[in-house]
Amino acid sequence: xxxxxxxxxxxxxxxxxxxxxxxxxxxxxxxxxxxxxxxxxxxxxxxxxxxxxxxxxxxxxxxxxxxxxxxxxxxxxxxxxxxxxxxxxxxxxxxxxxxxxxxxxxxxxxxxxxxxxxxxxxxxxxxxxxxxxxxxxxxxxxxxxxxxxxxxx
Amino acid sequence: xxxxxxxxxxxxxxxxxxxxxxxxxxxxxxxxxxxxxxxxxxxxxxxxxxxxxxxxxxxxxxxxxxxxxxxxxxxxxxxxxxxxxxxxxxxxxxxxxxxxxxxxxxxxxxxxxxxxxxxxxxxxxxxxxxxxxxxxxxxxxxxxxxxxxxxxxxxxxxxxxxxxxxxxxxxxxxxxxxxxxxxxxxxxxxxxxxxxxxxxxxxxxxxxxxxxxxxxxxxxxxxxxxxxxxxxxxxxxxxxxxxxxxxxxxxxxxxxxxxxxxxxxxxxxxxxxxxxxxxxxxxxxxxxxxxxxxxxxxxxxxxxxxxxxxxxxxxxxxxxxxxxxxxxxxxxxxxxxxxxxxxxxxxxxxxxxxxxxxxxxxxxxxxxxxxxxxxxxxxxxxxxxxxxxxxxxxxxxxxxxxxxxxxxxxxxxxxxxxxxxxxxxxxxxxxxxxxxxxxxxxxxxxxxxxxxxxxxxxxxxxxxxxxxxxxxxxxxxxxxxxxxxxxxxxxxxxxxxxxxxxxxxxxxxxxxxxxxxxxxxxxxxxxxxxxxxxxxxxxxxxxxxxxxxxxxxxxxxxxxxxxxxxxxxxxxxxxxxxxxxxxxxxxxxxxxxxxxxxxxxxxxxxxxxxxxxxxxxxxxxxxxxxxxxxxxxxxxxxxxxxxxxxxxxxx
Numbered sequence: 001x002x003x004x005x006x007x008x009x010x011x012x013x014x015x016x017x018x019x020x021x022x023x024x025x026x027x028x029x030x031x032x033x034x035x036x037x038x039x040x041x042x043x044x045x046x047x048x049x050x051x052x053x054x055x056x057x058x059x060x061x062x063x064x065x066x067x068x069x070x071x072x073x074x075x076x077x078x079x080x081x082x083x084x085x086x087x088x089x090x091x092x093x094x095x096x097x098x099x100x101x102x103x104x105x106x107x108x109x110x111x112x113x114x115x116x117x118x119x120x121x122x123x124x125x126x127x128x129x130x131x132x133x134x135x136x137x138x139x140x141x142x143x144x145x146x147x148x149x150x151x152x153x
Numbered sequence: 154x155x156x157x158x159x160x161x162x163x164x165x166x167x168x169x170x171x172x173x174x175x176x177x178x179x180x181x182x183x184x185x186x187x188x189x190x191x192x193x194x195x196x197x198x199x200x201x202x203x204x205x206x207x208x209x210x211x212x213x214x215x216x217x218x219x220x221x222x223x224x225x226x227x228x229x230x231x232x233x234x235x236x237x238x239x240x241x242x243x244x245x246x247x248x249x250x251x252x253x254x255x256x257x258x259x260x261x262x263x264x265x266x267x268x269x270x271x272x273x274x275x276x277x278x279x280x281x282x283x284x285x286x287x288x289x290x291x292x293x294x295x296x297x298x299x300x301x302x303x304x305x306x307x308x309x310x311x312x313x314x315x316x317x318x319x320x321x322x323x324x325x326x327x328x329x330x331x332x333x334x335x336x337x338x339x340x341x342x343x344x345x346x347x348x349x350x351x352x353x354x355x356x357x358x359x360x361x362x363x364x365x366x367x368x369x370x371x372x373x374x375x376x377x378x379x380x381x382x383x384x385x386x387x388x389x390x391x392x393x394x395x396x397x398x399x400x401x402x403x404x405x406x407x408x409x410x411x412x413x414x415x416x417x418x419x420x421x422x423x424x425x426x427x428x429x430x431x432x433x434x435x436x437x438x439x440x441x442x443x444x445x446x447x448x449x450x451x452x453x454x455x456x457x458x459x460x461x462x463x464x465x466x467x468x469x470x471x472x473x474x475x476x477x478x479x480x481x482x483x484x485x486x487x488x489x490x491x492x493x494x495x496x497x498x499x500x501x502x503x504x505x506x507x508x509x510x511x512x513x514x515x516x517x518x519x520x521x522x523x524x525x526x527x528x529x530x531x532x533x534x535x536x537x538x539x540x541x542x543x544x545x546x547x548x549x550x551x552x553x554x555x556x557x558x559x560x561x562x563x564x565x566x567x568x569x570x571x572x573x574x575x576x577x578x579x580x581x582x583x584x585x586x587x588x589x590x591x592x593x594x595x596x597x598x599x600x601x602x603x604x605x606x607x608x609x610x611x612x613x614x615x616x617x618x619x620x621x622x623x624x625x626x627x628x629x630x631x632x633x634x635x636x637x638x639x640x641x642x643x644x645x646x647x648x649x650x651x652x653x654x655x656x657x658x659x660x661x662x663x664x665x666x667x668x669x670x671x672x673x674x675x676x677x678x679x680x681x682x683x684x685x686x687x688x689x690x691x692x693x694x695x696x697x698x699x700x701x702x703x704x705x706x707x708x709x710x711x712x713x714x715x716x717x718x719x720x721x722x723x724x725x726x727x728x729x730x731x732x733x734x735x736x737x738x739x740x741x742x743x744x745x746x747x748x749x750x751x752x753x754x755x756x757x758x759x760x761x762x763x764x765x766x767x768x769x770x771x772x773x774x775x776x777x778x779x780x781x782x783x784x785x786x787x788x789x790x791x792x793x794x795x796x797x798x799x800x801x802x803x804x
Contacts, residue, residue, distance in 0.1 A: 013499055018511045025515035025551060029522045032547045033539065040538045058538050074664020074745040093662055095389075095725075095742035095753050109540075122390070 047086035050112055059088060059118050060107040068102050081108065081118070092120040156223050159211035160302040162204050163252070166259060167292035169201035170285045173262075177282025181275065181350065191274065194281050195266040201285075202263025209243075209256040212301055216243045222308035225249060225301050231314040233690050241325035247449060247465075248301035250328060254445070255291045257336040261365075262288065265340060271361040271785070273353055280347030287339055287438075290472040298468050314690070314717075321387055331376035331403055335441035337369025338406060341413060345434030346480055349487045354427045359420035362434070364781045366417060370410045371774035377403050378767030389725030389740050391755045393654070393763060396544040401524045402444030405517055409437035412513040415506045423567055425494035425503055428484075429510070435480040440517070442473050452528060498569040505562030512555035519547050549603055556610045556648070559641060560617035578620050586613035593653075597758065600656030607652030615645035632780025640773030647766025653735075653759035664749040674756030676737050677701045678710075683741070683750055691717045693726070696741035696750060700730050712741045736760050 041051065043061045051057045061081035068079040076093040079102070090108050100106055100123060110120035173194055180191035215223050216239050219232045229246040230239055244253045262284040269277065295301070344362045348354050380403065385393040394400065413433040419426045446452070450466030497503040523539045530537045560582055564575045589612030590605050600608075618641035621634060661673035670679040681697045693715040699707035710728035717724065730737040735758040742751030 014504070014507055018507070021511045021515050021551075022518065025518050026522075028547055028550065029519045032543050033522065033526050035543075039540070039542070056542055058540075070745060074747075074749050075662045075742075075751055095662075095740060095751050 043081055043083045043088045044085040046088050046112065046118070053112060053114055056109070056111060058107050058109050059090070059120075060105065061088070063100070063102050063104060063106050065102045078117075081106065088118050089116070090118045090120055092123055094121075094123070097123055155211055155215055155220070156302040156304060159208050159215070160300065162208035162211065163292070163296060163302070166201050166205040166208060166255075167289065167296060169197055169204060170259070170288045170292060173197040173201060173285035174282055174289060177278050177285065180278055181282070191278050194278050198266035198281050198284070199263045201288075202259040202261075202266075205256045205259035209252055212249060212252060213240060213243045215302075216240060216249075219312065221310070221312055222304055224303045224305050227305060227309045227312050229313065231312040231690065234314065234320070235689060237322065237325055238320050244328050244332075248295070248299045250332070251291065251295055251299050251449070252301050253329060253332055254336055255288060255295060257332050258284070258288050258291065258339050261337060261340050262343075265343075265365075269361060270789070271357055272347075273351065276347045276351045276353045276358070278347075279350040280343045283343040283346035283350075284339065287342065287476055290475065294465075294468050294472065298465050320690075320717075321383065327376060327379050327383060330372050330379060334369045334371075334373030334376055334403075334410075335406060335444065337365060337372060338410060338438040338441050340365040341369070341410075341434040342438035342476075342480065345431045346483060349431060349483050349491075352487065352490060354420075354431060354491050356421050356424050359417045359430060360781075360785075363414070363417045363421060364778055364785075366410060366414050366437075367774050367778040367781065370407070370414055371771050371778065373403065373407045373410060374767060374771040374774060377407055378764050378771065381767070382764050386727050386729060386738075387724070389727050391658075391660070391727075391738050391740075391753075391757070393760070396523070396539075396541055398447055398524050401520050402447045405520055405524075406437055406440040406444060408513050408517040408520070409433060409440045412510045412517075413437050416510055419503050419506050420494070423495050423497065423503055425497055426507070426510075427491050427494045428488050431488070431491070432484060433510075435477070435484060439473075439477045439480075440521075442469075442476065443521075446470060446473055447524070495568075497567070500565065500572055501570050502562060502565045502567045505558050505565055508558045509555060509562060512551045512558070515551045516548050516555070519551065520544065523547075545603070549606075553606060553610060556614055556644070559644070560610075560614045563621045563637060563641070564617070578617065582613040582617045585616050586610065588612075597653070597657045600652075604652040604656035607648055608656075611645045611649035611652060614648065615642060618642040618645060632783070633777040636773040636775070636777025636780060638773070639776060640770045643766045643769030643771075643773060645766070646762050646769055647764075650759050650762030650764075650766060654757050654763065657758045658760075659756045661754045663752050663754075664745045665752050666747075666749045669749075671752060671754060673737070673754040674758075675703050676754070676756055678737075678739065678752070678754055679707070680750065680752060683744075686713065688715070691715045694741065696739075696752065698728075698739060698752075700737055700739070702730075702732065702737075710737075710739055712739045714741055714743070731761060734758060 040058045040060065043059065046059060059081055061083045064080040064082045064087065068077060070077050075095075076091060077096060078089060078091050080087045080089050082088070090110075092108065092110075097106075107124040108118060108120035109122040109124070110118060113119050176190050176193045176197065180188075180194070183190065212225075215226055216230055217236070219226060219230055219239060221227045221232075225246060225248050226242075229249075230242045234242070242249075244250045262281060265277075265284070266281055272280070341362055344358065344365070348358050377400075380400065381393050384395065384400075385391070413430065413436075416426045416430045416433055420430045446466070446469045450469055452466055523543050527537045527539050561575055561579055564578055566574075586609035590609040593608045594600065594605070618638055621638055622630060625634075659674040661671050663669075663671040665671060665680040667680055667682050670677055672678075678701075679699045681699060683694055683696050686693050686695045693713040695711050695713045698710050698712070700710050701707050708730055710730060712728035713726040715724045715726055716722075725740055728739045730739075735756060738755040738757060740753040742753060744750055
């Protein structure tokens with residue numbers, strides 16, 4: 001009799017542990033994802049509501065024409081990402097992606113430093129002629145006019 | 154003519170699948186009277202496999218000959234491409250890969266029909282019926298929205314070529330390997346549905362299903378390992394896992410299949426976890442289909458792109474809904490009638506496996522949510538990226554305790570055990586784990602929390618994984634035990650590599666003129682010269698460098714930046730120097746302008762362990778599979794002998 005009760009009891013314990021773990025996973029994931037909602041920035045958002053200096057975020061925008069410069073060390077580049085409303089200077093030490101050019105879209109991964117420069121540790125640009133970073137797809141449409149104006153100036 | 158023949162074969166295979174499904178349904182309805190009808194099913198399944206394979210071989214033939222009157226070949230191939238990539242081009246595109254999918258699925262069905270004899274005949278028929286049902290959906294998808302054999306109105310003079318990133322020997326074999334894994338899980342799905350339909354959820358069912366799950370799981374493991382290495386050396390970013398949705402698409406079925414493998418073992422050995430095993434059988438293949446949907450529907454590029462051309466995506470989504478929804482509904486309807494399995498205590502081998510299953514499911518949920526979340530928010534015009542800051546910590550919260558349980562679980566006895574019996578090995582493993590972490594800090598320097606925990610757990614799991622061999626005569630240890638030991642050891646090895654790579658990698662970026670050097674970790678790399686080189690369909694600049702480990706002799710390396718012209722694209726060809734204790738990774742960038750070239754170097758200690766561990770895991774799976782199949786063959790011959798003996802001695 002007691003053995004039967006005990007077995008039932010243990011089964012219940014197992015089911016409860018499983019439920020607790022899965023609900024815990026769901027809650028944790030939901031909480032972490034909510035924080036991710038502010039992971040991606042466009043320049044105007046970054047200007048209006050800058051992220052905390054140590055937070056890893058992504059900044060996506062168009063590379064402003066004439067802003068791309070290579071520093072004397074040969075490996076650090078600076079450029080400006082803009083979305084028509086705001087401009088954010090970006091510094092990046094590394095090899096630029098193959099199709100990273102002025103006037104096209106790019107996403108920088110990194111942190112905003114206290115002096116207002118975005119320090120990128122990685123740059124995502126077009127992989128090939130047909131690829132655009134996912135976050136930039138809409139921007140291309142919204143800012144077509146702007147880009148056309150810049151390319152023809 | 155060949156294209157028409159291929160299309161005809163595809164239609165014929167679809168018709169055979171329909172016949173197989175109809176025969177299965179009718180014979181199940183007729184019950185005992187359905188013998189004659191039921192006899193048709195196995196031969197039909199075998200024939201369907203053959204005809205589907207013929208269709209795929211014909212498509213390969215079109216690619217080998219570069220028949221430019223066929224749209225798919227013209228869009229994805231080029232006459233100047235090396236032969237191996239022409240061949241790989243067959244499955245390096247949407248239509249071809251879907252044809253490979255149905256072909257593997259039909260072949261898997263043919264294989265079950267040909268060799269599986271353990272299950273009751275009715276369950277077998279239901280299983281083959283389910284396999285035909287799922288297959289039919291994908292045949293319809295190919296024939297109505299993705300015909301690989303479509304002709305162009307007039308042939309083009311030259312093909313468009315294959316994406317250069319994909320022109321790599323690793324990629325020639327990566328997708329088929331993954332597909333064998335994805336589609337192999339369809340067998341587990343069909344078995345689960347068959348067992349539900351005929352209410353035959355028994356240890357024998359688990360034993361019949363296990364080798365199939367093992368096989369699919371081995372392919373998935375190899376596929377993921379190879380894919381990770383390919384991304385590592387081909388993309389030129391020095392990373393080996395990006396939590397990219399395409400990678401997650403292959404990780405999710407692997408997590409589900411790993412859980413299924415373990416719960417099927419409980420069902421086979423102890424007749425417990427019946428409903429849970431069935432559920433996992435359904436979920437594992439569902440994850441394969443979700444992965445295919447993500448990769449094949451174009452939804453990853455953009456939800457909006459998907460909305461503009463929704464035909465294919467909607468088709469796969471409908472297939473997903475029908476298959477998963479149908480199976481889950483069947484499960485909900487029948488699960489109540491599956492008798493409760495054997496009981497067990499919380500502290501027991503079963504208990505540990507349940508915990509492992511729950512935690513694997515939790516990780517699966519975390520990855521699934523993180524992968525789908527950006528797609529959902531994008532539909533509401535909110536752009537979100539979910540990256541490593543989410544995936545790493547959240548999945549680690551569940552992975553770390555899972556690894557701890559994995560270390561001790563195999564030491565527990567079935568049914569009931571006491572914690573104090575495993576106290577000594579547990580303390581030993583824990584002590585060595587702490588020692589391992591301390592030694593790592595002393596040798597390589599301080600590391601973050603996650604890598605330190607990773608090193609400690611890798612040591613604990615590595616030691617504990619060998620303990621099941623203790624007290625056994627190694628020559629007489631069954632192969633499946635060896636398989637488990639190796640696979641668990643592989644997890645430890647891989648984990649050590651991941652922890653070491655993330656904690657102690659060193660990076661150096663420099664602009665070098667020929668003759669100048671840069672140092673990274675223990676390496677000194679000298680750029681000797683930069684030269685232009687050319688391949689069959691690309692040109693490149695190549696940086697000739699000498700790499701010197703401490704005071705060793707120079708090793709020549711030559712990373713390239715390649716420009717392909719059809720289609721026009723540049724790729725980075727990294728150069729690697731592998732030593733037992735890690736890898737040097739070198740990439741050449743562009744000219745700075747004053748005669749200097751950008752060079753990026755990484756020293757990644759123990760990084761190769763990541764993939765060696767992956768291969769060990771797969772090898773463990775292979776050993777277990779061989780052990781199970783040999784065991785089955787032995788059982789069959791004993792059974793046959795006994796039958797013969799009975800026949801000679803009338804009772």
